Amino acid sequence: xxxxxxxIGVGHPELREALATAAAKAGATVVRGVxxxxxxxxPAPSVTYELDGAHHTLRARLVVVADGKxxxxxxxxxxxxxxxxxxxxxxxxLVDDGGAWDRAETTLDVDGxxxxxVVPRGADLIQLYIARHADDPERFNGPERVARFLAxxxxxxxxxxxxxxxxxxxxxCATFPMTDAWTDNPLRPGIALLGDAAGWSNPxxxxxxxxxxxxxxxxxxxxxxxxxxxxxxxxxxxxxxGERMARLRFATALTDLLSAFGLPDRAAKRRRMTRLLRQxxxxxxxxxxxxxxxxxxxxxxxSPDILTTLALA
Ligand SMILES: Cc1cc2nc3c(=O)[nH]c(=O)nc-3n(C[C@H](O)[C@H](O)[C@H](O)COP(=O)(O)OP(=O)(O)OC[C@H]3O[C@@H](n4cnc5c(N)ncnc54)[C@H](O)[C@@H]3O)c2cc1C
Numbered sequence: 001x002x003x004x005x006x007x008i009g010v011g012h013p014e015l016r017e018a019l020a021t022a023a024a025k026a027g028a029t030v031v032r033g034v035x036x037x038x039x040x041x042x043p044a045p046s047v048t049y050e051l052d053g054a055h056h057t058l059r060a061r062l063v064v065v066a067d068g069k070x071x072x073x074x075x076x077x078x079x080x081x082x083x084x085x086x087x088x089x090x091x092x093x094l095v096d097d098g099g100a101w102d103r104a105e106t107t108l109d110v111d112g113x114x115x116x117x118v119v120p121r122g123a124d125l126i127q128l129y130i131a132r133h134a135d136d137p138e139r140f141n142g143p144e145r146v147a148r149f150l151a152x153x154x155x156x157x158x159x160x161x162x163x164x165x166x167x168x169x170x171x172x173c174a175t176f177p178m179t180d181a182w183t184d185n186p187l188r189p190g191i192a193l194l195g196d197a198a199g200w201s202n203p204x205x206x207x208x209x210x211x212x213x214x215x216x217x218x219x220x221x222x223x224x225x226x227x228x229x230x231x232x233x234x235x236x237x238x239x240x241x242g243e244r245m246a247r248l249r250f251a252t253a254l255t256d257l258l259s260a261f262g263l264p265d266r267a268a269k270r271r272r273m274t275r276l277l278r279q280x281x282x283x284x285x286x287x288x289x290x291x292x293x294x295x296x297x298x299x300x301x302x303s304p305d306i307l308t309t310l311a312l313a
Pocket of ligand 1: 012016034035036037066067068092176194196200203206207208209210212
């Protein structure tokens, strides 16, 4: 994408440590090692948490809940979440490839039943993923999963298949369903959900961290704009998020559709869709949301008939 700087490959533990350090430097109190916690909503909300066997209660003007996709707080507050049915299962493994892979390359590629995602992670490591159709009978599970995962990297679609297949694992091998999810309203009296707790984007387009950081900025600006913090005064955050996530849902559906992943006539289907995109490039404009942000393409780029037009190509 013109003007987009490309992608950043950073591990979750390193990033969250950097963010916690930055928060502490900016004056926040970071408490680690918390056990069970509960949130009491309402006009004077509070959080009670367990630390070293003792209970602590904090009162706040607003409790911002960011406890991830399986948010226990969201469940306890009874905030409903809609989760799509996974089209794809994604398995990931961090490896040391001895520097064989070109560090300037990030790849999303399909060969047969496998969709490969390769993301360099600094000089030493690369993050490997394999996506398979949700109906694929062979999952990467059981004690042999790392060996089977690496063996599946011996694909001629990739530039250095042997080096990848013989790479040394540097982390766990885990499988995740690729879904989108959303809450109709991430606000309740005294409570604001953000990040995955408020609903997530299908990781196929790797938007999760950008979404969480943008949520934080939009919510922070809304808090600075108004002296009273209620679901009504903060509704701009909920509205912006709702539309932003809908646009990203469209972009992930379009990404899956254009990969034609799992279709028996994949090559022919992709040729027909690519020809149509050459004739009408505006049909693919929503893909710009992935690298330049969901507000960059015009609203008409997210019209549902685009998916049907391409699907029938
Ligand atoms: C397979 C897969 C691949 C992905 N790939 C990418 C990618 O390439 N790029 C990208 O941008 N995103 C990616 N994501 C998504 C990304 O990881 C998430 O969107 C992002 O981490 C969400 O941030 P968060 O802060 O909302 O939640 P999390 O990162 O899940 O953080 C929640 C934190 O809250 C803590 N917590 C939980 N309960 C409590 C409690 N009661 N009190 C205090 N703390 C608590 C947890 O320990 C955790 O540290 C991927 C996700 C998956 C599943």
